[in-house]
Amino acid sequence: MNLKQVIEGTDTRAGRAFDLSIQVLIVLSLVAFSVETLPDLPKSxxxxxxxxxxxxxxxxxxxxxxxxxxxKRKLRFATSFFGVIDLLAILPFYLSLGIDLRSVRAFRLLRLFRILKLARYSQAVRRFHRALLIAREELVLFGVVSSILLYLSAVGIYFFEREAQPEAFASVFHSLWWSVATLTTVGYGDVYPVTTGGRCFTFAVLLVGLGVVSVPAGLVASALSKAREQENP
Structure with a gap:
C-alpha cells in the first residue's frame, strides 16, 4: 500500500478511514464556525x-x-475544482494572521467553502457534475435566453410603469429586480404594477416564467439519467 492509495483510494481500509476522518473534521469545523456566532460565549x-x-x-x-x-500533474490538481476548494478551505486562516482584525470577519466567510470539500466523497455529487457537463451547451443557451428575457421584461415593465411609479421603476436597471422576481415566479410583492398595461404585461411574463423555471430542471434530469447509464452500461 502506498501513499496515493491512502489519499485517493477508497478500496482499502486505510483509504476509507482517511476519507471518513476528513469528512468528520469538515463537519466539526463547520459546527465550530456556527457556534462562534453565538453571543456572549464564555472565554473557555x-x-x-x-x-x-x-x-x-x-x-x-x-x-x-x-x-x-x-x-501526477501538480499544476492541474492545484487549478482543479477540488484543488481550489482545498486551498480556499485553509487560506482564510493564514491570511487573517497578517491582516487587521477588522478584516478578519470577511475572511471567515471563506471558511464556508469547506462544505464543498464534502462533494469529493459523494458519488451522487460526482454524477451531478457529469450531468452538468453533459448538458453544459444546453444550459449555456438557456442562460443566454434567460438573460435576454430578463432584459426585455425589465424594459417592458419600465415603459408601462415609469409614469405611475417613478420611484419603483426609475430606470431599466431598477426594473430588473421586478423582472427577476417575476420571471422566477418568486413574486416578493414589494414592487408590483398598478397600471392595466403593466398588469397584462406581468401576466404574460408570469406565463413565460413558468416555462423558464421548468427548463433547467428537465435538462438536468435528462442529463442525470444519461450519467447513470454511463456508470452502468
Missing amino acids: AQIFLRWVETVSVVIFTVEYLLRLIVA
Missing part, C-alpha cells in the same frame, strides 16, 4: 473553538499538501 468556549479551528486548518493543510504530492 472561545479558546476551545480557536483550538478546533487551528487543528482543523493544520490537518486540512497537510491533506492539501499530500494530495499535491501524490498528484
Whole structure:
C-alpha cells in the first residue's frame, strides 16, 4: 500500500478511514464556525473553538499538501475544482494572521467553502457534475435566453410603469429586480404594477416564467439519467 492509495483510494481500509476522518473534521469545523456566532460565549468556549479551528486548518493543510504530492500533474490538481476548494478551505486562516482584525470577519466567510470539500466523497455529487457537463451547451443557451428575457421584461415593465411609479421603476436597471422576481415566479410583492398595461404585461411574463423555471430542471434530469447509464452500461 502506498501513499496515493491512502489519499485517493477508497478500496482499502486505510483509504476509507482517511476519507471518513476528513469528512468528520469538515463537519466539526463547520459546527465550530456556527457556534462562534453565538453571543456572549464564555472565554473557555472561545479558546476551545480557536483550538478546533487551528487543528482543523493544520490537518486540512497537510491533506492539501499530500494530495499535491501524490498528484501526477501538480499544476492541474492545484487549478482543479477540488484543488481550489482545498486551498480556499485553509487560506482564510493564514491570511487573517497578517491582516487587521477588522478584516478578519470577511475572511471567515471563506471558511464556508469547506462544505464543498464534502462533494469529493459523494458519488451522487460526482454524477451531478457529469450531468452538468453533459448538458453544459444546453444550459449555456438557456442562460443566454434567460438573460435576454430578463432584459426585455425589465424594459417592458419600465415603459408601462415609469409614469405611475417613478420611484419603483426609475430606470431599466431598477426594473430588473421586478423582472427577476417575476420571471422566477418568486413574486416578493414589494414592487408590483398598478397600471392595466403593466398588469397584462406581468401576466404574460408570469406565463413565460413558468416555462423558464421548468427548463433547467428537465435538462438536468435528462442529463442525470444519461450519467447513470454511463456508470452502468
